[in-house]
Amino acid sequence: MGQEFVLLVSASIFCVGAAGFMIRKNPLIMFMSVELMLNSVNFLLIAYSSFLNSLDGQIFALFIMTVAAAEVVVGLAIILTIFRTRHDMDVDHIDTLKG
């Protein structure tokens, strides 16, 4: 399959993730949308490392996975803490800093 197919699939998944981040109100699903975006970029890097016969893309994808894992763990802990103090899962209601 050519490079155009990879670009189109990756762009589609990235845009689906961006749409999900904007339209959903549940912070867990917003996090899942962020994961979708990170994964689409990972796929692009790995496919291009195969096309260009160089391993740098795969190393980059490995580091993206590491950072994403750390980010998910901290983000879920923050969501849990917010839920413990507020008992509410709608991000539109978290507006204490709004002034």
Added chain:
Amino acid sequence: MEIATVFNFTHDAVIFAVGMTAILASLGVILCSSPIYCALYLIGHMICLALLFLLYNAEFLAVVQIIVYAGAVMILFLFIIALLGGKKEVQENTFHRAMAFAFVFILLGELYLSATVGTTQPIRGEIPAELFGTAKAIGLELFSKHVVAFELASGLLLVAAVGVICLAKFSFAPLRRRVR
């Protein structure tokens, strides 16, 4: 027909099918109302991406994808959903939602246009084909050229673990619900 042609055609068909499944699963993630179904769709999406990694000669990263994402991260998501209760979300069509969709469609159109530009400057690496994407090749690359980044990543994971323990251990006094 030659056997190589048949193989190439089958390879392309499999890549096409798996890619389309990945896109459909990602649509399921953002369109399902119940968080538990979203998580299940996301697991399916991760597995499709691992298959695509395999088809593009990245066997080590396919295994890492399955273990780290479909295993660890999604189990964490499912535990949090079980802890917080997966309430269904009412999805209504508001102006904000229409604007978000319009923005995303414009972004998608721009990305599709930029995908048709074509190659600019080919850069060729020199990894032998039989070694490409294996754990050995990744390890050689990782521990020779990228040692500093590797150590920094281990530090990042340690800091994340300590931070999560601090966030989860100390309890905060519950806030009073804001009166609207």
